Amino acid sequence: xxxxxxxxxxxxxxxxxxxxxxxxxxxxxxxxxxxxxxxxxxxxxxxxxxxxxxxxxxxxxxxxxxxxxxxxxxxxxxxxxxxxxxxxxxxxxxxxxxxxxxxxxxxxxxxxxxxxxxxxxxxxxxxxxxxxxxxxxxxxxxxxxxxxxxxxxxxxxxxxxxxxxxxxxxxxxxxxxxxxxxxxxxxxxxxxxxxxxxxxxxxxxxxxxxxxxxxxxxxxxxxxxxxxxxxxxxxxxxxxxxxxxxxxxxxxxxxxxxxxxxxxxxxxxxxxxxxxxxxxxxxxxxxxxxxxxxxxxxxxxxxxxxxx
DNA sequence: CCGGACTCCTGGTTGC
DNA sequence: TGCAACCAGGAGTCCG
Numbered sequence: 001x002x003x004x005x006x007x008x009x010x011x012x013x014x015x016x017x018x019x020x021x022x023x024x025x026x027x028x029x030x031x032x033x034x035x036x037x038x039x040x041x042x043x044x045x046x047x048x049x050x051x052x053x054x055x056x057x058x059x060x061x062x063x064x065x066x067x068x069x070x071x072x073x074x075x076x077x078x079x080x081x082x083x084x085x086x087x088x089x090x091x092x093x094x095x096x097x098x099x100x101x102x103x104x105x106x107x108x109x110x111x112x113x114x115x116x117x118x119x120x121x122x123x124x125x126x127x128x129x130x131x132x133x134x135x136x137x138x139x140x141x142x143x144x145x146x147x148x149x150x151x152x153x154x155x156x157x158x159x160x161x162x163x164x165x166x167x168x169x170x171x172x173x174x175x176x177x178x179x180x181x182x183x184x185x186x187x188x189x190x191x192x193x194x195x196x197x198x199x200x201x202x203x204x205x206x207x208x209x210x211x212x213x214x215x216x217x218x219x220x221x222x223x224x225x226x227x228x229x230x231x232x233x234x235x236x237x238x239x240x241x242x243x244x245x246x247x248x249x250x251x252x253x254x255x256x257x258x259x260x261x262x263x264x265x266x267x268x269x270x271x272x273x274x275x276x277x278x279x280x281x282x283x284x285x286x287x288x289x290x291x292x293x294x295x296x297x298x299x300x301x302x303x304x305x306x307x308x
Numbered sequence: 309c310c311g312g313a314c315t316c317c318t319g320g321t322t323g324c
Numbered sequence: 325t326g327c328a329a330c331c332a333g334g335a336g337t338c339c340g
Contacts, residue, residue: 002333035316061334093334094318108318131317133334182310191335198333248320251333268333289313290332 002091004162004196005239006251006259007061010097013254015056017099017123018065021115023048024122033110033129036088036155037137047138048087048113059165060195062156063089063097066141084141088153089127095134099254100124111136130250162196163233164240174225177217184220185213185292188232197232200245200268203293205232207267212301213292219304238264267293 002010026048028034028041037044052068064086089097098106102114102122111127127136139153146160147167161168173194180187187193188202197205206213208231211224220228239245244259247269252258262269266276271284275295284291 006333032317090334092317093332129317130319131332131334133317180309186311189334200333245333247333250320288311290334 003198006244092133094130
C-alpha cells in the first residue's frame with residue numbers, strides 16, 4: 001500500500017519519538033509478521049529488549065531504526081567489533097506503525113514494542129497489518145556500494161536509492177533505464193533501478209509526463225526520460241507535502257491521521273472520469289496483476305524517432 | 309535478461 | 325439478506 005511519501009511520513013513521525021528510546025519489552029502476537037526475520041520470534045524479542053534506538057531511516061519503501069550497541073553482558077563478553085543492527089520495518093500493502101500511550105490497543109496489532117523515551121516518557125509502538133505482507137526484522141547493517149561509508153540493513157542492500165535521496169545519481173539511472181529492454185512502468189516499479197515508486201505514483205508520473213505505461217524504455221528519448229524522472233520527483237514531493245495518499249483508514253500516519261493526496265490524483269483510480277488535461281475518459285487496464293490507469297489520448301506509445 | 313504466474317494474507321466492496 | 329467473487333498501496337521466487 002504505502003509508497004515513498006507514506007513511508008516518509010511515518011519515518012518523520014517516528015523519528016522524534018523513537019530516537020533515544022529504550023526498548024522495554026516486545027510482544028509478538030503473530031509470527032507471520034516476522035517472515036523477514038532470520039530467527040524465531042524469541043530471537044527477535046531477545047535482540048530488541050534492552051536496546052536503545054538511535055534514529056529512524058528510510059530508503060525507498062523500507063524503514064529501519066538503527067540500534068545502539070547492546071550493553072555488554074558477562075555471558076556475552078565483548079570480543080571486539082559488535083555487528084551493527086537495526087529494526088527493519090516494511091509496511092507491505094497494509095502495514096501501519098502507530099504511536100500510542102501504554103493503554104491503547106489497535107485492532108490487528110501483530111507486534112508491539114513498549115518504549116521509554118528519556119524526555120517523553122513511556123510510549124507504545126503498535127505494528128498493525130491487515131494482510132501481513134509487511135514485516136519487522138532485526139537485521140545486521142552492511143556497507144553499501146552506492147555511497148561512501150553508508151550502512152544499510154542487509155535486506156535493503158539490493159534496493160536502489162530513491163529519487164528524493166541526495167545521493168541519487170540521475171545519470172546512472174537514465175543510463176540504466178535506456179539499457180533496459182522492458183516497458184517503462186515495469187521499470188519504474190523495479191526497486192533495484194529506483195526505489196519508492198509504487199502503482200499510484202507510477203501512474204501519476206506517467207500521466208504527468210504523457211507517457212504510455214508500456215512504452216519500451218529503449219525507445220524513450222533522453223529528454224523524455226529526464227522529464228519522466230522530474231515528474232516522478234514532483235509527484236512524490238507533492239504527495240509528501242500533503243501527508244501521503246489515503247483512500248480509507250488503511251494508510252495513516254503514526255498518530256492515525258490520513259493524508260490528503262487522494263484529492264490530487266489525476267489518473268490512479270480515476271477510470272471513467274475525464275482526463276483533467278483533455279477531458280477524455282481515463283482508462284484502466286490490467287497490468288502486472290494490478291491496474292494501470294492512463295489517458296488513452298494523452299498517453300500513447302510513440303515510435304522512436306528515426307536515427308540520423 | 310525478461311515476462312508471466314504464483315506465493316504470502318485479510319477484509320471491505322460489489323454484484324447476483 | 326446472504327454469499328461469492330473481486331479488489332487492494334508490495335515484493336519475492338520460480339520457470340520457460
